[in-house]
Amino acid sequence: MEYQIKASSISNKNAAIQIKKNNIAFGTTAKSADTLPNPAELFLGAFASCMLKNVERFSAMMKFNYVKAIVNVSAKRTEKPLKMDNIDYRLTIYSSDENLNIPLLKKNIEKFGTIYNTVKLSCNINGIIEQQKDTTNN
Structure with missing residues (x-):
């Protein structure tokens, strides 16, 4: 079995993982520490x-x-x-x-x-x- 995902981020903003037809947002900045998963x-x-x-x-x-x-x-x-x-x-x-x-x-x-x-x-x-x-x- 092999797995593949794609992730991207925008400078000073947040990021997301693209898995199949889903986007999972995650935090990369201090501003999102209380709202998005790290x-x-x-x-x-x-x-x-x-x-x-x-x-x-x-x-x-x-x-x-x-x-x-x-x-x-x-x-x-x-x-x-x-x-x-x-x-x-x-x-x-x-x-x-x-x-x-x-x-x-x-x-x-x-x-x-x-x-x-x-x-x-x-x-x-x-x-x-x-x-x-x-x-x-x-």
Whole structure:
């Protein structure tokens, strides 16, 4: 598989990533720091997107149903060298399905996530996956 994107910026303004038919705006100036994602947040967004895509993928393979999944991701940046040092996540799966095997799901996400595996080569990843019983879909 190969991937391709295009990104552009305007001096003293903001930037955007063009992916397929979508534009994702991001900040490159101090003026947009409170309103647009910065590159570090986009990086964490890619990490979270990988996890959520794999929840969907593995729900079919592992034969479990879920209503929604939410992942919260945080990271620490070191100054010397400048890099992400620790990424922590909490993935909550809203499901009442007894077929949801959390330890196996975690193992599969950690083994088969493209972005997850790329990131773990350069920093520590710590995470928790939990099931929240959904009472609306019994």
